[in-house]
Amino acid sequence: MSPARGGNAAGSRPKRPTMVDVAREAGVALRTVSRVVNDDPTVGPEYAAKVRAAITALNYRPDERARQLRTGVTGTIGAAVRRIAEANPELAAIEQTARASGLTLLAASTDFEEAREREILASMCRQRLDGIIVEPFGENHGYLQPELDEGMPIVAMDRPMGGISADCVMSDNASGIGIAFHHLSRHGHRRIAYVGDREQVYSGRERAAAFRAALRAHGQPIEGLVHPGEITPERVAAVLDIALRGPEPATALVTGSMDTTLTVLRVLGTEAASRLAIVGFDEVPHAELLKPALTVVAQQTTKIGQTAVELLRARMADPARPVQTIVVPLTLKVRGSGEIPA
Amino acid sequence: MSPARGGNAAGSRPKRPTMVDVAREAGVALRTVSRVVNDDPTVGPEYAAKVRAAITALNYRPDERARQLRTGVTGTIGAAVRRIAEANPELAAIEQTARASGLTLLAASTDFEEAREREILASMCRQRLDGIIVEPFGENHGYLQPELDEGMPIVAMDRPMGGISADCVMSDNASGIGIAFHHLSRHGHRRIAYVGDREQVYSGRERAAAFRAALRAHGQPIEGLVHPGEITPERVAAVLDIALRGPEPATALVTGSMDTTLTVLRVLGTEAASRLAIVGFDEVPHAELLKPALTVVAQQTTKIGQTAVELLRARMADPARPVQTIVVPLTLKVRGSGEIPA
């Protein structure tokens, strides 16, 4: 019960020294301390030395919040991504690019919840971050219009915002699906099926549509081959049954997302999977260790993250510049599963 | 070149309304606006209505920075993790637990760089975050002593801080290695080898030591069986050669980290790997899809992340409470690779 050294009642902390304390200790004006802290070259060497000594003596460290309030900028950008828990190379690229530009990154996870996304974006706006990168989840972001009007830089990553006009960087979903289809086609497959996310989400819609277009372009019928929907083991098993059995079974499969790919592999089992030609949309962790190693069309995640920061910085520098959308192509990674002949 | 609507010279934004503007618009005092914004029940209904109308009309949103400066708390905790790019379930658990406590999470990646770690921690301190969780990387964190003295709550995750005394939550490395060893031993293996991270890093040191202890406890010789060091394909291939060839080849392997496990699988190739009994330390993404499916001793990542936040909140509530270290046991995940007989 005796008061511990330095500690006191719950919640309260020993008072930290401020610039005023340093100024008093050094026997100079507040402004001089500020100058030293900000490396202003117009400070006389003796003064600088005295101030630095006082800073060391008091263990003074400037309060970034006060500086931010005064200068109006935070030096921080926010990233609202859908999942922070899983491997997220885009986020890593954002962080590195941001850091290289002297910006701190505040990352938060929307967890595939519209309410959470809204809450996070609102919080980032209240904090007056210098800019925001968001992997949109909800379909309508009209509530951000006032922020855009007041000049808050916002960039969408992976798909466009809904209902508002903002800069965007995303993969070329349609051509990615085309690459996958053509690859299988070139390996002799005539019946190629698609399983992917539900069409309620943007990418699921885009990719299913692109796959239908590919079928049409090759003069093939669509029925029984295109299966967008919920990615659950049950549904995936059911649609695989439709696609792979019957009179004219598909001999190849395009999976529309990483989750789809993994679920398909789990449902089929390694044996069956090794007999079916598969090209996955989106990279899968350690795809080369799977058996057979997985052929995918991979998003250029690093480039996407980098571009997001660049778009944001451009918007920060010039709020009046025209809104820009950058589409990034995908690349085919040949590893085995996509080269199984018909 | 004509000025766009709302836009102006590069860098400048339209001025946002402040509380003063709202007060003027509503014809009330500043203090009343503050009361309404903070849901103070002592505001008369007509006043509240007027204020709310003004807020809507002006599109006013409070500036969190100013509030933070005034109240002294940020409502934000920092997490300095070693890698933000890869799957990081601890970080996800931290975020969820923090959110559940009404705290915002500022996550940053130290990227296995001591300088970067130091810079991030310093930045978080300058920002006066309410607390910091760090996955320590460097060996000496003495530079944080002044922060601890001034009451900054800091919690180490995964291993202890170096040179200072701070709360810590970590896995029970020694018993985890013991579990792996015993499991293989029970499946008839008499020669069990270990490959893992270099002993310069804390966990590499702990796990190699624990493995040596396990060998000794079973009355087995150590030479040729314990191989801590850099995890590169070259070195791993070399030490596997030593361990698996020769007069008395090992019939089972314990890998000391996720990276080690994956590198071993790559170096051996799936064929050879399927004949060697392997237990990995630490979970591997999609371990059940590998062939053979990978048996591991898994860290309780969710529990670790949760506990880190709980320790931090306890420290925030009472800066004087005794420093606490919580050790979390690991659990064996039997999947196939560890049950291959000798």
Place this chain on the structure above:
DNA sequence: ATGAAAGCGCTAACAT
């Protein structure tokens, strides 16, 4: 129940 005024810790005009 409402308002006037002080101040959180810092930077930026403006002297000197």
Place this chain on the structure above:
DNA sequence: ATGTTAGCGCTTTCAT
């Protein structure tokens, strides 16, 4: 080259 003074936008005594 150094100091004085006024805020940044908010919360918080303290009056009324």
